[in-house]
Amino acid sequence: MTNSFLWRKLHSLSGIFPIGIFLLEHMFINSLAVKGEKAFNQGVALLHSIPYLWALEVIIIFAPILFHAFYGIWVVYLTRNNVLAYSYFRNWLFYVQRVTAIITLIFVGWHVLILRFSSGEISFNVVAQALSNPAVIVLYLIGLVATFVHFANGLWSFLISWGITIGEGAQRKAAYLSTLVFVVLTVVGVNALLAFK
Amino acid sequence: MSKKITFIIKRCDNPQAVAYWEEFKVPYFPKMNVVAALMEIQKNPVNAKGEATTPVAWECNCLEEVCGACTMIINGTARQACSALVDNLAQPIRLAPLTKFPLVRDLVVDRQVMFSNLRKVKAWIDIDGTYDMGPGPKISQNVQEAAYELSKCMTCGCCMEACPNVNSKSKFIGPAAIAQVDLVNSHPTGAFRKEARLEALMGEGGIADCGNAQNCAKACPKEIPLTRSIAKLNRETSAYALKKLFGK
Numbered sequence: 001m002t003n004s005f006l007w008r009k010l011h012s013l014s015g016i017f018p019i020g021i022f023l024l025e026h027m028f029i030n031s032l033a034v035k036g037e038k039a040f041n042q043g044v045a046l047l048h049s050i051p052y053l054w055a056l057e058v059i060i061i062f063a064p065i066l067f068h069a070f071y072g073i074w075v076v077y078l079t080r081n082n083v084l085a086y087s088y089f090r091n092w093l094f095y096v097q098r099v100t101a102i103i104t105l106i107f108v109g110w111h112v113l114i115l116r117f118s119s120g121e122i123s124f125n126v127v128a129q130a131l132s133n134p135a136v137i138v139l140y141l142i143g144l145v146a147t148f149v150h151f152a153n154g155l156w157s158f159l160i161s162w163g164i165t166i167g168e169g170a171q172r173k174a175a176y177l178s179t180l181v182f183v184v185l186t187v188v189g190v191n192a193l194l195a196f197k
Numbered sequence: 198m199s200k201k202i203t204f205i206i207k208r209c210d211n212p213q214a215v216a217y218w219e220e221f222k223v224p225y226f227p228k229m230n231v232v233a234a235l236m237e238i239q240k241n242p243v244n245a246k247g248e249a250t251t252p253v254a255w256e257c258n259c260l261e262e263v264c265g266a267c268t269m270i271i272n273g274t275a276r277q278a279c280s281a282l283v284d285n286l287a288q289p290i291r292l293a294p295l296t297k298f299p300l301v302r303d304l305v306v307d308r309q310v311m312f313s314n315l316r317k318v319k320a321w322i323d324i325d326g327t328y329d330m331g332p333g334p335k336i337s338q339n340v341q342e343a344a345y346e347l348s349k350c351m352t353c354g355c356c357m358e359a360c361p362n363v364n365s366k367s368k369f370i371g372p373a374a375i376a377q378v379d380l381v382n383s384h385p386t387g388a389f390r391k392e393a394r395l396e397a398l399m400g401e402g403g404i405a406d407c408g409n410a411q412n413c414a415k416a417c418p419k420e421i422p423l424t425r426s427i428a429k430l431n432r433e434t435s436a437y438a439l440k441k442l443f444g445k
Contacts, residue, residue, distance in 0.1 A: 008405035009435065079408065080364040085273050086412045094361060094410035157409045163432020166425060 107143030265353025368402030
């Protein structure tokens with residue numbers, strides 16, 4: 001077994017555990033904004049009450065995202081896309097996975113910069129303030145959709161890379177599941193985004 | 198004057214030379230294939246401008262789509278020239294050499310890497326050594342049928358050409374060799390060396406470099422379920438890696 005086997009497997013895994021799980025948790029907390037300012041601020045306070053929060057943040061969020069991002073750039077570099085010569089649906093999604101990887105990377109970097117590292121203590125008002133510019137809303141919509149496409153399609157790919165879905169039928173069912181995950185996340189994520197007004 | 202078919206062929210005199218496109222008008226005859234057209238050019242190496250030129254170099258053997266030698270890019274996608282019927286192709290017909298292998302001349306490439314990959318993953322079954330190992334084990338009909346599909350691989354390179362992760366930047370061995378591991382591992386005698394092959398697939402440029410674009414299964418002229426073999430061996434290599442991790 002070489003390191004590249006290990007890194008590739010961990011790259012596939014890290015997109016689901018813990019990054020994907022964190023994404024779901026993030027959308028859940030965001031959705032508290034739909035119930036109002038108070039509910040959101042209570043949710044944030046609950047998160048902030050977690051003991052050893054900084055360590056969890058580093059181990060469960062920052063380290064896996066940095067690994068997934070930097071190894072992912074290498075994976076994107078190693079590909080030579082050929083969607084024009086071989087314009088199959090799956091080949092297009094393979095290409096989309098790489099395009100959304102880059103968009104998501106830029107989006108998440110920017111998002112973390114403005115809302116995690118330069119806004120002080122997070123609250124409903126701080127988020128609403130950051131999102132008051134319509135251009136920011138548009139960029140967030142693009143970033144969110146790219147992130148959800150990347151996660152949902154990555155889930156489909158993860159199931160193959162770890163040998164869970166083997167046959168064509170199983171892979172097709174996984175594709176329906178992945179579409180459903182994308183739709184649900186988009187509805188939930190966008191609804192939460194538009195609640196910060 | 199009888200009907201003529203226009204061919205636009207990517208030519209290159211040697212691996213160091215600069216490639217160029219040359220047009221040919223080939224007399225048509227019913228049910229002709231691309232190999233027949235190339236033979237016409239060989240007989241009369243004159244391009245569409247009427248200038249004498251060198252005959253186009255290409256390879257072919259079986260002429261019935263089982264050897265893979267005449268694989269080239271025909272109108273944008275990799276396939277065999279012998280089974281490419283002119284009547285079914287959009288014209289002008291564009292021919293180019295495969296791009297994932299070192300060029301020899303014109304439409305001839307060196308597919309040695311595919312055979313080296315088969316060696317790398319030990320895609321053979323060890324039989325009798327210095328002593329008789331007795332009769333081979335019985336194989337169920339189901340296993341035989343699955344093995345037959347995989348055994349149709351002719352190492353033609355269509356899957357390599359279609360795969361976005363097989364290129365000069367990557368070391369990926371490509372789909373064909375992975376499916377051959379599935380074939381020999383499914384044989385009871387071949388299974389004696391199953392783990393050595395899984396180890397090979399977990400090496401540099403191995404199975405984990407697959408990005409699931411799934412072009413290979415669509416591009417395969419023998420309709421080999423390559424993506425199924427890849428997913429199956431993803432399961433086996435993952436399980437083997439975990440077994441090794443916790444069994445040490």
